[in-house]
Amino acid sequence: xxxxxxxxxxxxxxxxxxxxxxxxxxxxxxxxxxxxxxxxxxxxxxxxxxxxxxxxxxxxxxxxxxxxxxxxxxxxxxxxxxxxxxxxxxxxxxxxxxxxxxxxxxxxxxxxxxxxxxxxxxxxxxxxxxxxxxxxxxxxxxxxxxxxxxxxxxxxxxxxxxxxxxxxxxxxxxxxxxxxxxxxxxxxxxxxxxxxxxxxxxxxxxxxxxxxxxxxxxxxxxxxxxxxxxxxxxxxxxxxxxxxxxxxxxxxxxxxxxxxxxxxxxxxxxxxxxxxxxxxxxxxxxxxxxxxxxxxxxxxxxxxxxxxxxxxxxxxxxxxxxxxxxxxxxxxxxxxxxxxxxxxxxxxxxxxxxxxxxxxxxxxxxxxxxxxxxxxxxxxxxxxxxxxxxxxxxxxxxxxxxxxxxxxxxxxxxxxxxxxxxxxxxxxxxxxxxxxxxxxxxxxxxxxxxxxxxxxxxxxxxxxxxxxxxxxxxxxxxxxxxxxxxxxxxxxxxxxxxxxxxxxxxxxxxxxxxxxxxxxxxxxxxxxxxxxxxxxxxxxxxxxxxxxxxxxxxxxxxxxxxxxxxxxxxxxxxxxxxxxxxxxxxxxxxxxxxxxxxxxxxxxxxxxxxxxxxxxxxxxxxxxxxxxxxxxx
Ligand SMILES: *[C@@H]1O[C@H](CO)[C@@H](O)[C@H](O)[C@H]1NC(C)=O
Ligand SMILES: *[C@@H]1O[C@H](CO)[C@@H](O)[C@H](O)[C@H]1NC(C)=O
Ligand SMILES: *[C@@H]1O[C@H](CO)[C@@H](O)[C@H](O)[C@H]1NC(C)=O
Ligand SMILES: *[C@@H]1O[C@H](CO)[C@@H](O)[C@H](O)[C@H]1NC(C)=O
Ligand SMILES: *[C@@H]1O[C@H](CO)[C@@H](O)[C@H](O)[C@H]1NC(C)=O
Ligand SMILES: *[C@@H]1O[C@H](CO)[C@@H](O)[C@H](O)[C@H]1NC(C)=O
Ligand SMILES: *[C@@H]1O[C@H](CO)[C@@H](O)[C@H](O)[C@H]1NC(C)=O
Ligand SMILES: *[C@@H]1O[C@H](CO)[C@@H](O)[C@H](O)[C@H]1NC(C)=O
Ligand SMILES: *[C@@H]1O[C@H](CO)[C@@H](O)[C@H](O)[C@H]1NC(C)=O
Ligand SMILES: *[C@@H]1O[C@H](CO)[C@@H](O)[C@H](O)[C@H]1NC(C)=O
Ligand SMILES: *[C@@H]1O[C@H](CO)[C@@H](O)[C@H](O)[C@H]1NC(C)=O
Ligand SMILES: *[C@@H]1O[C@H](CO)[C@@H](O)[C@H](O)[C@H]1NC(C)=O
Numbered sequence: 001x002x003x004x005x006x007x008x009x010x011x012x013x014x015x016x017x018x019x020x021x022x023x024x025x026x027x028x029x030x031x032x033x034x035x036x037x038x039x040x041x042x043x044x045x046x047x048x049x050x051x052x053x054x055x056x057x058x059x060x061x062x063x064x065x066x067x068x069x070x071x072x073x074x075x076x077x078x079x080x081x082x083x084x085x086x087x088x089x090x091x092x093x094x095x096x097x098x099x100x101x102x103x104x105x106x107x108x109x110x111x112x113x114x115x116x117x118x119x120x121x122x123x124x125x126x127x128x129x130x131x132x133x134x135x136x137x138x139x140x141x142x143x144x145x146x147x148x149x150x151x152x153x154x155x156x157x158x159x160x161x162x163x164x165x166x167x168x169x170x171x172x173x174x175x176x177x178x179x180x181x182x183x184x185x186x187x188x189x190x191x192x193x194x195x196x197x198x199x200x201x202x203x204x205x206x207x208x209x210x211x212x213x214x215x216x217x218x219x220x221x222x223x224x225x226x227x228x229x230x231x232x233x234x235x236x237x238x239x240x241x242x243x244x245x246x247x248x249x250x251x252x253x254x255x256x257x258x259x260x261x262x263x264x265x266x267x268x269x270x271x272x273x274x275x276x277x278x279x280x281x282x283x284x285x286x287x288x289x290x291x292x293x294x295x296x297x298x299x300x301x302x303x304x305x306x307x308x309x310x311x312x313x314x315x316x317x318x319x320x321x322x323x324x325x326x327x328x329x330x331x332x333x334x335x336x337x338x339x340x341x342x343x344x345x346x347x348x349x350x351x352x353x354x355x356x357x358x359x360x361x362x363x364x365x366x367x368x369x370x371x372x373x374x375x376x377x378x379x380x381x382x383x384x385x386x387x388x389x390x391x392x393x394x395x396x397x398x399x400x401x402x403x404x405x406x407x408x409x410x411x412x413x414x415x416x417x418x419x420x421x422x423x424x425x426x427x428x429x430x431x432x433x434x435x436x437x438x439x440x441x442x443x444x445x446x447x448x449x450x451x452x453x454x455x456x457x458x459x460x461x462x463x464x465x466x467x468x469x470x471x472x473x474x475x476x477x478x479x480x481x482x483x484x485x486x487x488x489x490x491x492x493x494x495x496x497x498x499x500x501x502x503x504x505x506x507x508x509x510x511x512x513x514x515x516x517x518x519x520x521x522x523x524x525x526x527x528x529x530x531x532x533x534x535x536x537x538x539x540x541x542x543x544x545x546x547x548x549x550x551x552x553x554x555x556x557x558x559x560x561x562x563x564x565x566x567x568x569x570x571x572x573x574x575x576x577x578x579x580x581x582x583x584x585x586x587x588x589x590x591x592x593x594x595x596x597x598x599x600x601x602x603x604x605x606x607x608x609x610x611x612x613x614x615x616x617x618x619x620x621x622x623x624x625x626x627x628x629x630x631x632x633x
Contacts, residue, residue, distance in 0.1 A: 020067050021045065021054060023088040027070075030085075033078035033101075066091035073120070074099035081124075084109045096120040098144065103127070106150070111136035120144040122168065127151070130174075135160055144168040146192065151175070159184035170219065171195040178225050183207050187214040194245065198223040202246065205233030212236040219245040221268065226250035229269075235260065247271050247294065255279045255295065262287050268294040270316065277302035278317070284308050285331075295320070296337065304338065307331045317341070318361065325349060326367075332356045339363040339385070347391065348372045355379050363409065364388040371396045371415075383407035387433065395420050405429060411458065412436040419444055419459075425452055433458040435482065442466040443483070445474075453477055460504065461485040468492060468505070483508065484529075492518065492533070505530065 025045060034040040042058040049055045053062035061069035067089045073096050081102035086092060087109045093116060102124040110119075111133025119137065122144045129152030130145070137143075140161055146168045153176035154169065167185070170192040177200035178193060185191065187210045202225055204212060215238065226249065230236065235256050242263050247270040254276035258267055267282070267290060278300055282293055285308045294316040303324030304317065314335040322338065325345040330336055330353050339361040346369025350360070355377040363385045370393030381402045387409045394417030399408065405426060411433045418441035423432065425446040430453050439462040454475045464486040472481065473495030480502040491512030492505065503518065503525045511532035518525075519536065526533055 019088045020062075020065070020090075021048065021052065023085050024054065024057070024060065024067065024070075026085045027081065030081060031077050031079040033076075035076050038075060039072060039077065061094070068092060069094035069096075071096045072100065073097065076100060077102065080104050081121075081126075083107045087112045089113070091115060093139070094118040097124065098122040100124050106130060106134065106145070108133040110134055113137070114139070116140055117163070118142045121148065123147040125149060129153070130155055132157055137161065139163055142166045145172065146170040148172055154181045156180065156184060159186065162186060164188050166190040168192045169196065173197055175199070178220060178223065179203055179206060182211070186210045189214050189240070190217040191215065192217070192219040193223065194219045195222040198225055200225060201227035201231065202229055202251075203232040204230060204236045207236070213239045216240045216263075217243045219243070220249070221245045222248040224250055226252065228253035229256050239263070242266070244268070255300075258282060258290075259286060259288060262289065264288065264290055266290075266292040268292070269298070270294045271297040274298040274300060276300065278304060278322070280305055282309070283312065283315075283331075285310055304343070307333060313356075326362070328352050330354070330357065334358040334380070337361040338365070341365055343367060346370070346372075347386070351375055353378075357381060358404075359383040361385045362389070367391055370394075371399075373398050376401060378402050380404055385409040386413065387411040389413055392416065394418075395423070397422060399423060400426050403428075407431040409433040410437070415439060418442075419464075421446060424454075427452055429454055430477075431456040434462065435460040437462055439464060443469055443472075443488075445469045445471040447471055448474075456480045458482045459486065463487060465489070468510070470495060473497060481505075 024043065028039065028043045031039060038058040042056060043054070047055045047057065052065040054060050059070060059072045060067055068091050070086070070089070070092065071094060077100040079102060081097065081104045084107060086095065092113050095113070095116060096118060098120045104126055105128035106121070106126055108131040110131065116137050117139050119140055120142065123146070126148040127150065130150060132155040135155060135157030138161065141163050143164060143166065147170070149172065151173040154174055158164070158181060164186070165188055167188055167190065171194070174196040176198065178198040179200050179202070181193070182191070182204065183206050186208055198220070202220065218241065225246070229246065229251050235258070238261050240263055241261050243266040244264065245266070245268040247268045249272055251269065251272040251274055253274065255269065255274055257279065258264055259279070259281035274295065275298070278295070282288070282290055283305065288309070289311050290309065291311050292314040293312060296316045296318040298320050300317070300320040300322060302322065304322055304327045306328045307315065307330045309331045312331055312333055315330070315333050316335070316337045318337045318339040318341070320341055322341040322343060324343065326338070326343060326347070326349040328349055332354065334356055335358060337359070340363065343362070343365040344367065347367060348369065351372050351374045357378060358380045359382060361383070364387070367386065367389040369391060371391060373396045376398050379402070382404050383406060385407070388411070390413065392414035395415060397420060399405070400420055400422035406428050407430065409431070412435070415434070415437040416439060419434070419439055421444035423429065424444055425448070432454065433456070435458045439459070441464065443459065443464055452475060455477050457478060457480065460482040461484070464483065465488065467490030468483065468488055470493040472478070473493055476497055477499055478497045479499050481496070481500060482502065482504040484504040485507040488505070488508040488510055490510065492510060492515055494515035494517065496503070496515070496518060498517070503521050506524060506527055507529035510530040514526060514533060514535050516536060
């Protein structure tokens with residue numbers, strides 16, 4: 001009797017042990033491609049510990065014969081993944097397979113992994129809807145299904161997941177009412193539902209008290225949620241909310257008074273249909289810790305008063321209908337974007353802005369006057385954009401003196417006078433756009449500018465004269481040069497940098513021959529205008545040159561393309577043939593050496609088989625592992 005019992009127990013234990021390893025081998029079989037070789041190379045059915053646990057299998061944690069964690073994040077694995085296979089892993093508490101290319105559905109078997117605490121299948125190719133069984137995972141703390149192709153309505157029952165702290169469903173195709181899900185949630189601290197197709201309203205006052213108290217991060221951006229924010233009962237009493245992102249939805253009404261949420265650090269409500277005036281309380285010094293406020297792309301009206309908050313670092317109010325003068329002070333803001341509004345008056349007010357500012361964008365407003373010189377305090381300024389206003393006068397030397405300046409966009413204004421030589425040797429400057437003004441005189445490029453990092457130089461649509469200076473050739477990183485629509489004369493220097501991707505010198509009075517190294521640029525880079533400028537190898541008169549040359553060049557291109565393509569096809573097919581031969585040989589070789597197979601070889605064989613499997617989808621690759629270890633049946 002006792003021996004029988006012992007035998008039965010032993011058998012049961014054996015059966016269970018092999019089932020877990022077997023499940024893993026089934027999962028392995030689903031992996032068609034493993035670039036790093038970590039899984040196919042280490043999941044060796046012969047490498048088992050005495051308790052039946054896999055020994056040194058990548059990503060597997062196992063104790064007393066039971067797999068507790070399966071962690072295969074970011075390996076770029078390609079293949080299928082079936083949740084039916086892991087139901088055998090009875091002690092599994094951590095399943096994390098993010099950042100691969102696993103396909104499949106989240107099938108209802110998911111509900112039977114009762115001990116699961118951490119489920120992360122994010123950033124894969126899972127599709128289909130979410131089964132209601134997911135709400136059986138009573139122990140789950142961390143649930144990340146983001147960045148897949150999941151769809152349909154999120155099932156009800158999330159309320160029963162009492163341990164849930166992190167819920168990330170972003171970037172799928174989930175539909176249905178956002179509140180259906182949110183009103184069920186308990187004490188979660190992180191919820192990301194962004195980038196789905198959710199509708200309805202955001203009446204968080206209807207949510208549980210537990211939720212309102214616990215939530216720290218809530219992202220519902222990029223959905224179709226509408227109505228007034230918190231229309232039911234007003235702003236709920238969030239105790240711990242730090243990040244709230246409801247941008248890119250259809251919200252209407254005024255901006256609620258978030259100023260009572262003292263924990264709030266980031267508030268984004270951009271790209272909605274919010275109206276009314278700016279929530280001044282968010283801009284004033286207070287007990288708030290708000291550091292980022294984005295209300296851009298709404299329909300806000302009225303003035304921007306002084307900003308006295310000392311915590312606010314980023315203020316984005318662009319594309320509204322704000323009116324009045326620029327704010328007198330901006331507190332400790334590093335980023336201030338007031339572009340595309342109806343702000344008027346002159347720039348003299350920025351003289352009061354502190355030295356915290358790094359990016360200023362005042363483009364597309366109704367600003368007038370001249371550029372103020374008393375702004376030398378901008379020691380951290382990296383980007384200064386005031387394009388598309390009516391600001392005039394001459395450029396101020398202070399511009400070239402900002403030590404960190406990288407981007408200057410003063411295009412589409414009424415500046416006149418000469419260009420500043422100092423701007424052309426400002427060492428960190430990468431983008432200079434002074435187009436559509438009325439600058440005159442020469443292009444004052446400095447002789448020793450080889451250390452300058454300039455990449456984009458747009459001086460088009462001005463009244464610049466004289467020749468195109470040879471020193472431009474020293475800007476080694478220059479990718480764009482547009483000097484079109486000026487009054488430049490003389491030849492084009494033959495030393496323009498090789499990095500150049502866009503060139504436009506049209507609508508000038510340039511003459512001579514286009515240098516050899518520029519012959520790949522289209523005709524419209526040189527003409528109309530420049531009637532005396534001709535292309536090399538031309539026997540015709542300069543006037544006729546543009547067209548005949550354009551034809552010549554495009555003919556040349558249409559020659560080289562087919563040749564290139566033919567070459568490519570030839571190369572690819574001979575490579576494919578070689579691969580096939582190699583695969584065939586090594587498979588035969590492997591089959592011969594079947595008994596002596598080392599674990600390393602086995603990994604190789606699987607890789608080769610998977611190559612064959614992918615190249616011929618209907619052939620079923622033969623795995624030695626199948627015959628050797630399917631002993632549980
Ligand atoms: C599960 O694995 C992930 C990835 O290694 C890890 O970040 C997480 O802490 C683990 N969670 C649990 C509950 O073991
Ligand atoms: C979910 O996964 C994505 C992609 O792997 C990651 O960026 C995100 O931070 C994860 N969410 C949580 C709450 O950990
Ligand atoms: C909210 O989600 C969107 C889209 O997934 C993302 O781009 C954005 O950075 C998130 N917001 C915050 C504050 O993390
Ligand atoms: C304003 O300029 C900043 C800094 O370059 C940039 O990040 C921002 O996108 C610009 N705003 C708009 C509306 O283009
Ligand atoms: C210039 O600003 C006006 C409004 O001031 C706007 O309508 C127009 O689209 C802007 N142009 C560009 C090129 O941004
Ligand atoms: C700006 O406008 C004010 C009056 O509104 C004027 O006193 C000041 O001189 C102007 N400053 C500049 C730099 O245009
Ligand atoms: C310079 O500004 C003009 C007008 O705002 C714009 O059309 C052009 O694309 C800009 N140039 C570059 C190189 O960005
Ligand atoms: C610049 O334009 C202003 C009028 O807008 C004019 O008074 C001034 O003389 C011009 N300066 C130069 C150098 O052309
Ligand atoms: C830049 O050019 C100006 C004017 O020629 C000159 O005074 C200055 O020293 C130059 N700066 C550098 C860093 O070369
Ligand atoms: C630009 O300046 C020139 C003189 O340099 C002047 O003749 C012309 O009228 C100005 N154009 C505009 C639009 O102000
Ligand atoms: C650049 O050249 C000017 C004179 O052309 C000279 O004064 C200056 O020291 C040079 N700067 C560098 C950094 O070589
Ligand atoms: C050069 O500028 C002119 C006038 O602005 C434009 O019509 C043409 O398309 C531009 N050519 C290239 C190559 O960008």
